[in-house]
Amino acid sequence: MTRHLSLARSGEVLVYLLLTVVGxxxxxxxxxxxxxxEGGRVGPGMVPVVAGGxxxxxxxxxxxxxxxxxAAEALDAVPVLDSVQDADDQETDIFGRTEKExxxxxxxxxxxxxxxxxxxxxxxxxxxxGLFIFVVSTFxxxxxxxxxxxxxxxxxxxxxxxxxxxxxxxxxxGLLGV
Numbered sequence: 001m002t003r004h005l006s007l008a009r010s011g012e013v014l015v016y017l018l019l020t021v022v023g024x025x026x027x028x029x030x031x032x033x034x035x036x037x038e039g040g041r042v043g044p045g046m047v048p049v050v051a052g053g054x055x056x057x058x059x060x061x062x063x064x065x066x067x068x069x070x071a072a073e074a075l076d077a078v079p080v081l082d083s084v085q086d087a088d089d090q091e092t093d094i095f096g097r098t099e100k101e102x103x104x105x106x107x108x109x110x111x112x113x114x115x116x117x118x119x120x121x122x123x124x125x126x127x128x129x130g131l132f133i134f135v136v137s138t139f140x141x142x143x144x145x146x147x148x149x150x151x152x153x154x155x156x157x158x159x160x161x162x163x164x165x166x167x168x169x170x171x172x173x174g175l176l177g178v
Contacts, residue, residue: 112136
């Protein structure tokens, strides 16, 4: 198997590259809102800059690790039968997931995140974010629905308290006005 095939097969590299770009875009857009406002107070662009920068840096680190790991696997690869190679792919992590399952979960979360971004325009940020947390927790991570609902409500409440009440930064409301 060549280095390029192992990179394309894993899907990790593409996802981490996309997340790095998304993080950088958030930094650029956040700076447009202003990181600080009069009196040196936190501006509406501070959180997007910090969050986007964190996503970009962490994704870039994971991207480098994925590329290094794929390159090392390609160098160590010895031509073997596909059935033997498939057996190697079945190594599980501490949660009992194979690499194929982890990559599928990563793509699922990425797709759900994109769907959430589109959903924000209709139902508003808080509802879209709460649904995202609930769906990922329940269906991707296979947690109990009640616990997932509690986590989603707690996360939405925290976001509301921080942005709407403390920072007085309005969240997107969507067509429903929520």
